[in-house]
Amino acid sequence: MTSILNSLSRTILAGFVLLAAILLIFANHSYMATPEWLLFLLRWSHILFGVMWLGLLWYFNAVQIPSMPLIPDEQKPAISKVIAPRALLWFRYAALGTVVTGLLVAIFAGYAHQAFTLQPAFRAIGLGMWIALFMAFNVWFVIWPNQKRALGIVPAEPAVKAASARRAMLVSRLNTILSIPMLYLMSAQSHGGL
Numbered sequence: 491m492t493s494i495l496n497s498l499s500r501t502i503l504a505g506f507v508l509l510a511a512i513l514l515i516f517a518n519h520s521y522m523a524t525p526e527w528l529l530f531l532l533r534w535s536h537i538l539f540g541v542m543w544l545g546l547l548w549y550f551n552a553v554q555i556p557s558m559p560l561i562p563d564e565q566k567p568a569i570s571k572v573i574a575p576r577a578l579l580w581f582r583y584a585a586l587g588t589v590v591t592g593l594l595v596a597i598f599a600g601y602a603h604q605a606f607t608l609q610p611a612f613r614a615i616g617l618g619m620w621i622a623l624f625m626a627f628n629v630w631f632v633i634w635p636n637q638k639r640a641l642g643i644v645p646a647e648p649a650v651k652a653a654s655a656r657r658a659m660l661v662s663r664l665n666t667i668l669s670i671p672m673l674y675l676m677s678a679q680s681h682g683g684l
């Protein structure tokens with residue numbers, strides 16, 4: 491057991507193996523041969539990516555950003571050089587994975603067009619998708635370029651660095667605001683709520 495828990499990749503693999511065992515024992519295997527089940531798998535992978543994305547967004551906002559002023563200057567590089575770049579890597583690819591799987595769910599479920607044009611029956615998911623796409627745009631094209639300057643991944647003057655850090659923080663806060671209605675709308679489509 492410790493050999494599994496000592497390794498992140500083996501730990502994650504163990505989660506998938508446990509799921510496979512649960513499905514083997516309890517699932518309706520004839521349902522698992524249908525396209526509906528494949529769509530369900532896609533929806534589940536969408537939720538996995540989405541949880542990782544929002545988990546990291548909320549970590550940045552609730553833990554890392556408020557902690558920075560409390561950390562002595564000589565210890566700050568532990569965050570800016572080690573933890574933040576790695577967290578940002580998972581963050582932006584989780585955002586990408588969420589977008590790709592979300593779009594695929596909408597396309598394979600057959601309502602992408604109705605959702606994007608906010609037709610009444612698909613208004614909840616349509617609004618959620620537009621908000622989430624705007625958030626993903628912010629991650630890749632606003633937060634990440636600004637963080638690269640702020641963290642010294644690309645060279646920048648001290649004043650530019652400070653302005654970039656502030657811009658990244660404000661847009662990250664904006665995404666935090668948006669995450670609350672977005673998540674409501676995502677789950678409202680199939681479970682009522684709008």
Ligand code: HEM
Nearest residue numbers: 540543588589592593595596615619622623676677679680
């Ligand atoms: C942080 C971003 C996102 C999170 C956390 C998230 C989360 C979720 C959750 C929890 C569900 C509910 C599944 C259910 O109740 O059955 C869902 C459904 C869905 N999401 Fe997202 N999502 C995100 C972004 C996106 C994006 C960018 C798109 C597409 C552009 C998208 C498209 C969809 C679709 C099509 C569904 C299925 C709705 C249904 O038919 O019930 N999502 N998402």
